[in-house]
Amino acid sequence: MNIAAHKDATGGQRCLRILLADDHAVLREGLAMLIDVQPDMEVVAQARNGREAVHLCTVHQPDVVVLDVSMPDLDGAEAAERVRELCPTPRILALTRHADQGYLRRLLRAGAAGYVLKRSAADALIHAIRTVARGGTYIDPDMIGGLVSRAVGAPEAGPVGNVMRVDLTEREEQVLRLIAWGRSNKEAAGKLGLSVKTVESYKATALQKLQLRSRTDILRYALSQQWLGDEAAPE
Numbered sequence: 001m002n003i004a005a006h007k008d009a010t011g012g013q014r015c016l017r018i019l020l021a022d023d024h025a026v027l028r029e030g031l032a033m034l035i036d037v038q039p040d041m042e043v044v045a046q047a048r049n050g051r052e053a054v055h056l057c058t059v060h061q062p063d064v065v066v067l068d069v070s071m072p073d074l075d076g077a078e079a080a081e082r083v084r085e086l087c088p089t090p091r092i093l094a095l096t097r098h099a100d101q102g103y104l105r106r107l108l109r110a111g112a113a114g115y116v117l118k119r120s121a122a123d124a125l126i127h128a129i130r131t132v133a134r135g136g137t138y139i140d141p142d143m144i145g146g147l148v149s150r151a152v153g154a155p156e157a158g159p160v161g162n163v164m165r166v167d168l169t170e171r172e173e174q175v176l177r178l179i180a181w182g183r184s185n186k187e188a189a190g191k192l193g194l195s196v197k198t199v200e201s202y203k204a205t206a207l208q209k210l211q212l213r214s215r216t217d218i219l220r221y222a223l224s225q226q227w228l229g230d231e232a233a234p235e
Contacts, residue, residue: 015042016133019060021053021079022068022095027118031066031095034122041129050074054082062090064133066125067112069096069103080110091132091182095125104143108215113182114138137182137219172206175199179215180222 018035020043022028032043044060047053051073057065065083069076080092093114094107104115113132116125117140128138168176171192178188189199212218 015040016064016129017042017044017060017062018129019043019045019047019053019056019062019065019090021047021050021066021071021076023048023071024068031125034126035129038126041126050076050079050082053079054086057083057087057090061087064093064129065090066093066095066129069094069098069107076112077106077110080107080112084111091135093128093132093138099140099142101143104139108219115143116140117142132182135181135183137180137222139219168206168209169202172202172209175202176206176218177222177227179203180218180227 018041020028020031020035022031025048028046028048032046035041035043044062045056047056050067050071053065053067053071054074065080067076067079067083071079074082076094076096080094083090083092091114092110092112093116094103094112095116095118096103097118099117099119107115114128114137116128116138120140120142124140128140131138174192175188178191179185183191185196185199185203188194188203189196192199194202207213207218210217210221212221
């Protein structure tokens with residue numbers, strides 16, 4: 001039976017197209033089965049390593065790419081960077097056993113919109129896929145505590161720990177919220193009815209006020225302000 005055709009015929013709504021990349025075949029097949037039984041998802045391709053994931057992404061143009069962090073022939077971060085270069089549309093979700101802030105920051109810098117630990121419950125992965133597919137950012141709950149601690153903790157954590165008293169204008173906050181949710185400058189401009197240059201100006205001013213430098217810093221600040229949650233990305 002063609003799962004995709006069956007879903008389209010009965011559900012009346014296009015399924016999310018998922019590419020799975022993990023070098024462990026048994027785990028990969030298990031995840032594929034978990035995803036394929038969802039009424040709104042289908043696995044369109046599976047990759048055994050990072051290089052194959054990049055290639056299959058260009059062929060299938062999925063909506064979401066689920067990447068294992070530790071893979072041969074390009075690890076998760078390297079594969080994420082290549083995917084972002086060659087296929088800017090798919091959202092990237094990192095799947096890993098590493099509950100380490102260093103891995104998280106590296107994947108976020110590489111363009112991942114989500115980070116899920118393999119030890120989490122199966123429904124966490126499904127929730128994460130839906131969240132990033134609709135434009136949101138998903139960070140495994142076990143990782144959020146460390147991010148918030150770095151954002152509001154001791155001075156040696158960097159300038160992010162000292163931004164809480166800074167007031168942003170309404171537009172600056174709107175732009176930064178959208179960036180935190182994974183929107184590009186162009187997408188934020190479309191959402192707010194502004195030009196890309198105007199959005200870039202608001203973003204630059206906000207970053208200067210808050211002494212932020214990277215997308216990881218923006219996400220840490222957003223977490224400290226409780227901007228990210230289970231709801232959809234701001235319109």
